[in-house]
Amino acid sequence: MSLSMLPSPAAEQVRTLAPMLDVVVPVYNEEIDLEPCVRRLHEHLRTAFPYRFRITIADNASTDSTQEVARRLAGSLPGVVAVHLPEKGRGRALKHVWTHSDAAVLAYLDVDLSTDLGALLPLVAPLISGHSDLAIGSRLARGSRVVRGAKREFISRTYNLILRGTLSARFSDAQCGFKAIRADVAERLLPMVEDTGWFFDTELLVLAERTGLRIHEVPVDWIDDPDSRVDIVATAIADLRGIARLTRALGSGRLPVAALRRQLGRNPLPVAGVPAGLTGQLLRFAAVGVASTLAYLLLYALLRNGFGPQAANLVALLATAVANTAANRRLTFRVRGSDGAWRHQAQGLVVFAVGLGLTSGSLALLHLASDPPTIVELGVLVVANLVATGVRFLLMRGWVFRAAPPSFDQA
Template identity: 90%
Template sequence: MSLSTLPSHTSEQVRVLAPVLDVVVPVHNEEIDLEPCVRRLHDHLRAEFPYRFRITIADNASTDSTPDVAARLAEVLPDVTSVRLPEKGRGRALKHVWTHSDAAVLAYMDVDLSTDLGALLPLVAPLISGHSDLAIGSRLARGSRVVRGVKREVISRTYNLILRGTLSARFSDAQCGFKAIRAEVAERLLPLVEDTGWFFDTEMLVLAERAGLRIHEVPVDWVDDPDSRVDIVATALADLRGIARLTRALGSGRLPVAALREQLGRNPLPVAGVPAGLTGQLLRFAAVGVASTLAYLLLYALLRTGAGPQAANLVALLVTAVANTAANRRLTFRVRGNGGAWRHQAQGLVVFAIGLGLTSGSLALLHLASTPPTIVELAVLVLANLVATGVRFLLMRSWVFRTTTRTKQA
């Protein structure tokens, strides 16, 4: 959303008075660090940020004098407000403030200001211009400069590796307390984010990626706060539970990611003569096909030692056909949930029958001519499978998963 394309339902007066940027500082028992943090942030924004801004102190269930400090700062500093929440949780605080803010771009940063404020304008500029949908500060991106202990470095890198392995995350740093999001994206995305604690950031970013949103990463200068009160063990366990919950939700299709992608996702650039999504589907189908072919040949070689060529081909092709349909359903055509799974498998078996006819026919013709060794049989089967693979892709795209393909092109 550029500054010239704010939602049409807002009045001209609101457009003028509403800030472009709302920076949230979530706090819990930060009576010492809060005032110097907010004053430094306020001075920086007044000197360096060219648009209207607001700083919102989001206190979540502090038991010390943090609420009093926040209220005093809101009184003496222009463009500073404070919000008090009765329950603890950084994610809860961010979700509450962001969903009630009238700013075009919503951001947050940790109260310790570990991230250099010079990265704030580069963080939000792509969101203001409309180039990107979310932005994150990254301590692991090339060009970042980080000062922290070995323990935190190992934990951070391990966590991001786990995200890549379990949720196929492509962003480099989920935990850096320096992020921003466009308001209309937050309006659609945040209702799907369930976590109210430290996993909030990760869940939001994973859902954003699955919805096809563009995430801008900014390398940051970051200095570890030695007085950090984050319980590393408890946070790590909560994050692992969050990963497991989110993996189940995405795998079962409970989260309406496809609908979110239709509403907010960036469609692929059109290429003349190439249907939308075809290139990516071909690459994913090829990867699944290579794995299926290797599994098929291994099974055929094992079964061939105790059975005839036709029986070995039938069993090997049947087993790998079921696995191939399931893999293509999930990976190539991105179908989530169990809806239509049995129909897809039934149609996949029809495709399997066509592949069986091609491979069995090739074997029959080969044995009519001679009694070849197993290596020749395998070579002929590889060629027959290549032809069958092309036919399989065309039938899956145009018949088995036709509805899914058309929905993504629309």
């Protein structure tokens, strides 16, 4: 029996009939705005979009006549389908529809159509071509034209600053209701996204960024809807809780970012003669080393007069050794979770002993030769610490954290 690698005629037919783009319109109690939105969107796609498309109305637990309006539109407009979910949550609606869609590219937009539809093709084009993995409309990118009140502007910019400070996010606008993702990427990421509400977008984008995926940003024209149903205070509180939860998940290693990177083929490109991840590890190790050295020198200067040079060196080096090992474990070598933490600290103390030998030996040789002033001692210790730092990196990479698989997620 031989197995053909060519797709079956049935599979080819399914692929031909499947739309290139599935645009989801998540709604909750939008009986007034839903019909004009879908008709306008349908007309735009019919006349300006060169691929087969579908519009999916995702009604999440509406209590008015939204469901009836959605069914009527699905019955009268080709390419429009209606889905009803018994539970609320924009994220829940998007995850449900995207998970069950057969389209190659999945998108969504808000029912108020605050974003100009002229940006829809530029949004999805890099995903159709395969160059990018996700795409977002941005009201904060250069070239955007935005009309909204000062309150909404302040909240939006503050939220994105918080994301940059807490999750090191580099995308410019997490909250614009105008996004798209390739279906093969969504298949990998959606099971990892927990939020079912407004934080869904942010969680998806942070996870995508940490796994090294390309996020394409499109400047948009955006006019605020004065009749928005969003509860700003409740949404802000939920977003802050989501940030805290996601920070813990990333810090503990509960989210398998490194594994996703490998599965998606987004590890850094190899450089001949340079071990994978070495450059990034050196840069992060250097940053941790600078901070540790400054802390060490400060402690030594404070303790030197009261304890003497050798005792001050011992206490200062020991006090910074534990913090240094923990910081390098988390930041330099990207080890998550508590597994092996005590073993790493014990091995780090051995590395500390090597550093202690180098610095203490340098001090002993210096005092055998003369009775130097404190500034000379500090200079010698800086040089000794530089040597000890190099030895420490080699020991940590080749021994302490050698068993940990290489990880390339962003800080």
